[in-house]
Amino acid sequence: MSSSPQAVLFDMFGVLVLDQTPAARARLTGAVGDDSPAFWDAYWDLRQDYDRGDLDGPAYWTAVGTRIGRPFDARAIREIIALDLDSWSHVDPHMVRLLHTLTAHGVRIGLLSNISHDLAAHYERHHPDLLGLFEVLGLSCRIRSAKPEPAAYQWCARAFGLPPEHILFVDDREANVKGAEAIGMHGHHFTGHEPLRTALASRPELRLP
Numbered sequence: 001m002s003s004s005p006q007a008v009l010f011d012m013f014g015v016l017v018l019d020q021t022p023a024a025r026a027r028l029t030g031a032v033g034d035d036s037p038a039f040w041d042a043y044w045d046l047r048q049d050y051d052r053g054d055l056d057g058p059a060y061w062t063a064v065g066t067r068i069g070r071p072f073d074a075r076a077i078r079e080i081i082a083l084d085l086d087s088w089s090h091v092d093p094h095m096v097r098l099l100h101t102l103t104a105h106g107v108r109i110g111l112l113s114n115i116s117h118d119l120a121a122h123y124e125r126h127h128p129d130l131l132g133l134f135e136v137l138g139l140s141c142r143i144r145s146a147k148p149e150p151a152a153y154q155w156c157a158r159a160f161g162l163p164p165e166h167i168l169f170v171d172d173r174e175a176n177v178k179g180a181e182a183i184g185m186h187g188h189h190f191t192g193h194e195p196l197r198t199a200l201a202s203r204p205e206l207r208l209p
Helices: 022-032 037-045 047-052 057-068 074-087 093-104 117-126 150-160 174-182 193-201
Strands: 007-010 108-113 136-139 167-171 186-189
Touching: 007 136, 007 150, 022 074, 037 047, 037 057, 047 057, 057 074, 074 117, 093 108, 093 193, 108 150, 136 150, 150 167, 150 174, 167 174, 174 186
Parallel strands: 007 108, 007 167, 108 136, 167 186
Antiparallel strands: none
16 A cells, blocks of 8 residues: 555554453453353344444343343343443553654544444543544444444544545454455554554654654
C-alpha cells in the first residue's frame, strides 16, 4: 500500500481498555449462574447485535439466558448488566499516554468501537476525558454498524474526511484488522502498547519522537 497514513483509528476494548480479568469474569458468571463454554459462546454470538444497537441490555441478556436455558428476571438482569459494564471499565494508562503523545504531535486520532448503548453511556459518564481525545467517535451502537462490517470503517473514513488509504487502523482482533484492510486502510494487529509505539514511530509521516 503506497499511501501514507494521516490519521490513526483505534479499537477500544482490548486496545485502550484492558480485557476482562479472570476475577471480573468470575463475578459475571457467578451472577449468571453458569461459567460453561456454552455461556461464553452465547455471550459472544449475540454480542454483535447488542453492540450494533439492535438489542438493548435487557433484550440481549434475555436472549443469552434463553440460549443457555437460564431465564433472568428484571432484577438479575440489572445486576448482570452492572457487572458486565464493570468488567470492561479498566482503561490502560499506557495507552492513554500514547494517545496524548499522538495528539501533542498533531496526529489525528479516532475511535471505532463495537460498543453497546449501555457501555457507551457508561464511558460518557465515567470517562469523558478519554472520549474527548478523539476527533472521530465511531461507536457501533450509534452508527448502527459493527466491525468487521465494511460500513463501520467507511463511516469513520467519511468522518475524518480522508480516503481509507490515509488511515491506520489498530485492533487486537485480526479479523477486524483484515476488515479495515479490505476497504483500503492500513492495519496494525495490536499485541501491546510497546510494539504499537514502535510501529507508529517507524512511520516518519506521523512525526513521533
